[in-house]
Amino acid sequence: MSMDPIFRALADPVRRRLLDRLFARNGQTLGELCEGEAMTRQAVTKHLAILEAANLVVSQKRGREKLHFINPVPINEIAERWIGKFEAPRLAALAQLKRKLEGDDHE
Amino acid sequence: MSMDPIFRALADPVRRRLLDRLFARNGQTLGELCEGEAMTRQAVTKHLAILEAANLVVSQKRGREKLHFINPVPINEIAERWIGKFEAPRLAALAQLKRKLEGDDHE
DNA sequence: TGAAAAGGCAACTGAAAGGTTGCATATTAC
DNA sequence: GTAATATGCAACCTTTCAGTTGCCTTTTCA
Incomplete structure (x- = not known):
């Protein structure tokens, strides 16, 4: 798409x-x-x-x-696929941190 | 701006x-x-x-x-001010979580 | 020093975008 | 039923935008 x-x-x-x-x-x-x-x-x-x-x-x-x-779906797609790339380190770290804290580390 | x-x-x-x-x-x-x-x-x-x-x-x-x-600054502004609005709950929760974990709660 | 390399400036062209006007259609209310 | 309400469709106009062509300036290097 x-x-x-x-x-x-x-x-x-x-x-x-x-x-x-x-x-x-x-x-x-x-x-x-x-x-x-x-x-x-x-x-x-x-x-x-x-x-x-x-x-x-x-x-x-x-x-x-x-x-x-x-x-809101397309806007989320922009946020995740495109804009997210430029702050990927920060957001990725946050997401991983969140998973870890929730004990939800099914990768 | x-x-x-x-x-x-x-x-x-x-x-x-x-x-x-x-x-x-x-x-x-x-x-x-x-x-x-x-x-x-x-x-x-x-x-x-x-x-x-x-x-x-x-x-x-x-x-x-x-x-x-x-x-990357303007892109972050879009993400925060405009796109963030549509997924405000999720991102706000993440940001707050980050502050809390960093002990950086100078609001 | 002079030629090649890297880029700047300005006018022009074709197509797309934003907006309008005019009229037609469908639904509601009296 | 008929008039008002809410919207649809299509042609047209004007401005903007993407791209090109042609020429000029600056820097490097042999």
């Missing part, structure tokens, strides 16, 4: 703010997410489509409304 | 690969970084300039060469 769409989706401040708002309150409709953004509904729709394509947001229809839910 | 240039810099696969290569071997020259990239030297120069603007890479001249060094 490529991480390119994830990084691309995170590159825009509008989309990061949308994720922030969904993190603050999950399951918001398109109309709710449009409030506060200084652009048309269609522009927000496109941003949400990009977030969905990156699997950062999942949507679901309820009647005439469309609910949006944040999906 | 805005994180926008950092996210923008990370949005391009070429720039992520350049960071990868600098992580594998730090202090490479422009010419070295051009090898393996299927584009002109000037294109790579532009990518490196974007990485420098985001403070992800620092450069230094040595004679007629330009050496490039990776700077």
Whole structure:
């Protein structure tokens, strides 16, 4: 699985703010997410489509409304596979330490 | 400090690969970084300039060469301030555990 | 000292991205 | 049923971005 769409989706401040708002309150409709953004509904729709394509947001229809839910999995993947690499020593040491302390050393 | 240039810099696969290569071997020259990239030297120069603007890479001249060094600080900031939010419980627990174990609880 | 090596600068091009406008569709409420 | 609400679709415009070409400057070395 490529991480390119994830990084691309995170590159825009509008989309990061949308994720922030969904993190603050999950399951918001398109109309709710449009409030506060200084652009048309269609522009927000496109941003949400990009977030969905990156699997950062999942949507679901309820009647005439469309609910949006944040999906933390890709962000965790970035943290673990990419960003984690740059602080690998520190985090690896911590994780190993944690395992040792929990007596959970099944490697 | 805005994180926008950092996210923008990370949005391009070429720039992520350049960071990868600098992580594998730090202090490479422009010419070295051009090898393996299927584009002109000037294109790579532009990518490196974007990485420098985001403070992800620092450069230094040595004679007629330009050496490039990776700077992990902004990536850590992303990990801590933004991505960390989505896995705050886990990482916070780890950090607290670390402080406790180091007897370093000057809060 | 002069040629090769390493890199810088600036203008140009093509494609993609962000945004808008206009209209269509589906659902709810009166 | 019909009007308002919530959203979808598609064409278009404008700016940004990635990449190229051409030429210039600096440093090294024979």
